[in-house]
Amino acid sequence: MTNRITVLLVDDHSVVRQGVRAFLEVQKDLHIVGEASTGEEAIRLVQDIVPDVVLMDLMLPGMNGIEATRQIKRISPSTNVVVLTSYHDDEDIFPALRAGATSYTLKDIRSTELAEIIRKAAHGESVLHSQVANRVIQEVREARRAVPPVFVDLTERELDVLRLIAEGFSNTAIAEKLVISEKTVKGHVSNILNKLHIEDRTQAAVLAWRQGLMEL
Incomplete structure (x- = not known):
């Protein structure tokens, strides 16, 4: 067969x-x-x-x-x-x-x-x-409760992308790391910026570190 x-x-x-x-x-x-x-x-x-x-x-x-x-x-x-x-x-x-x-x-x-x-x-x-x-x-519910309030509107994948942005990864590197397309990464980045009401990925990275997201 x-x-x-x-x-x-x-x-x-x-x-x-x-x-x-x-x-x-x-x-x-x-x-x-x-x-x-x-x-x-x-x-x-x-x-x-x-x-x-x-x-x-x-x-x-x-x-x-x-x-x-x-x-x-x-x-x-x-x-x-x-x-x-x-x-x-x-x-x-x-x-x-x-x-x-x-x-x-x-x-x-x-x-x-x-x-x-x-x-x-x-x-x-x-x-x-x-x-x-x-x-x-x-575990997912507990993890969501642990996310700083400023990030609660982000999806799990958007949080993943934000963490990688904060670690200095480019869109291409993020795509490779998460096994998704670069176009998809760009979409996530756009959503993150809109939800957090900020203008660029540098501000997003600073916010992630300041709000303690990278310590979780």
Whole structure:
């Protein structure tokens, strides 16, 4: 079958890998192209195979799944990582998402749900387990409350752009860092200036530092 989604399984428990493989192999649109029991092995396989999706456990011997995810995204940006783990503490969730994981789910989900998450990940769509999503929403709300009042009208992406402006990045550099177009960056800058009622990016940078945004 053509255009099948290629999947790499990463888990240090062979029984888990066997169980996941047994189910996914009967899905006609999914193709298991390899298995790894360590982060280092996963990275080597990604370099060789360049799978569409990596199904990643976090608790691995040696290099953990978070660092493996970070390196996988560096060497193969087109590969999307789905975290499949038993852990949903803050020290696992947020570092994994920051490392580049597309989705984060727990091992208590149904097999059919896992297959659908993999399909969505292959197209860059994110899915968070309900417990994980609740924690992420809570964190976002807390972060918004921590933003100085003068910046409350800015969106999360506009805040990201403003922070980078304050750090001295050009529009081109901001576009590369946030993986968006330079035209989009210019739009964000325009919105920031309008919302803050200031004339240029220098004033925006000064305001960000003076109001404590850069200290958060």
